[in-house]
Amino acid sequence: MGLLKTKEAGIEACAIARDMQTFDLLIEDMEAELGERWGGLDFSDGLLYLGSDEARGLKFITVAVDKEDEKDLTPVSRLISAAVAARIKVILVAYDLSPAALHELLRLGADDFTPYPLPEGALHEAIERISRPATPTLVASGGPSNVSRAGIILPVSGLAGGVGATTFSVNLAWELALQGDESGLKTCLMDFDLQAGSVSTYLDLPRREAIFELISDTDSMDREAFSQALLSFNDKLDVLTAPADALPLEILTTEDVTRLLDMAASLYDFVIVDMPKTLVQWTETVLQRADIFFSILELDMRSAQNTLRFVRTLKAEELPFENVRFALNRAPKFTDLSARGRVKRLAENLDISLELMLPDGGRHVLDACDRGLPLADTAPKNPLRKELSKVAKSIMELTQEHAKAKGEL
DSSP, X not given: OOOSSSOOTTOOEEEEESSGGGGHHHHHHHHHHHTTSEEXXXXXXXXXXXXSGGGGGOOEEEEXXXXXXXGOOHHHHHHHHXXXXXXXXXXXXXXXXXXXXXXXXXXXXXXXXXXXXXXTTHHHHHHHHHHSOOOOOSSOTTOSOSOOOOOXXXXXXXXXXXXXXXXXXXXXXXXXXXXXXXXXXXXXXXXXXXXXXXXXXXXXXXXXXXXXXXXXXXXXXXXXXXXXXOEEETTTEEEEOOXXXXXXXXXXXXXXXXXXXXXXXXXXXXXXXXXXXXXXXXXXXXXXXXXXXXXXXXXXXXXXXXXXXXXXXXXXXXXOOTTEEEEXXXXXXXXXXXXXXXXHHHHHHHTOOEEEEEEOOXXXXXXXHHHTOOHHHHOTTOHHHHHHHHHHHHHHHHHHHHHHHTTOO
């Protein structure tokens, strides 16, 4: 079959290329790593060999491609697909390949990549990486799985700084996680505020470099990559935190946001999205996808002015206004008639309906945020916590209605 090594017994790996002699440095490195326990093939013989019984003992293959192969990647794609189907690890060795072609081949299932000419020790390191046992994903037990879901997308946006939008997001997500735990309903919390996101702080979770890697290349994102970027809070709630470093909001494109929402919605029943206060190009995308878009405000002039501008923008751009639910945080008590009169006038002047009246959680809220815990864990009898539990229950009921409409119950 054109093997460079005539002794087939004990073959542990194959190097496959259109013209193997073009990659002389790869030949040298394969010999250094494996001695006589490897073979070299061209594309056609390699495809045949991967389909044979002899290939079952292979630990990995290296697939070497250059600019000439980019004219027609079909033979290379077939090789990688065949190796993936046979559960054989693939190391891609690329010489002068365009980023688009490289991404296409990696998406097919190549396990690792190294450029050519091979840097010192690059092949050895790639072999070590693919030989390691798979690292368990940092997600909740029974988290992302192959079960296809149709998640309800619930973005949360504050109409002014400090109105409690992230507190609302974190605690609503945790209430949904608690209520959905027994029934197997899964919740994901995503922090889209790339500059000032505080979800990780409120849940005492680290910010990981994997987040930046994920959002900077959503085109090649799959379920495994998405799951690896998540962190688990108390084995019930899965969280995509903001990146470790503050990033421009424009680093996310409309396409990126669509892919992230699609992925999350396919894996979870509830997707809470903590939004930045700034309106950006992809805000429209989130609005269009939202089942309910929570807008949080307070009983003050800055919230009123920002709400007015927000409503005007939605109507001027003909964005879906009917999915927006306005929530008044730190709402006055029922006995405070004067303040409740101000609330009524606020709603009338803004021509909105304040559907959620969130009581002031007081000192307990600050304590919970500082400790990195939800209110349900630190102050279960807090009035704000009780109200958020009711909101979560109503969303659970909405999920059941959706399921019945689709004939799933």
